[in-house]
Amino acid sequence: MKKVYLLLLVGMSIVIIGASCSMYPPAPAPAPVTPTPPTSEQPAPVVTPTPQVVPPTQPPVVIPPKTTSAKADVSIANFSFSPATITINKGMTVVWTNNDSAPHQIASDNGTFNSNPLSNGDSFAFTFSTPGTFTYHCAIHPSMTGTVIVK
């Protein structure tokens, strides 16, 4: 009787052990996770460097020295030059302005300076860089004469 009980005990133990073994099966290996590629892979944003906007440096305002004697005016009116003879310093500019309704044209006697025909209100400027006496006339009206003396 005791032997049977022992056998029964052993048998039940085997069954229990086996059951326990089968009750806890090894955990199934996790399915390999295959990373799914992102469906819309955004390209890395291209960072364009913003160009440095360098404000243009303002050029220094150069105020030309006021030389009141840089320019001399000769008016053309009533078919004559006024003043008919003008004396200037070397480097000065003579500006003829036609105040007549008729056209006039400045022509130096030696060809140093010549203007186009000047209509009413037109001006002609010439800078005298060499000293001397320069006689001129109107190419349209040769009786109109004038003189520029450059010191």
Ligand SMILES: [Cu+2]
């Ligand atoms: Cu003239």
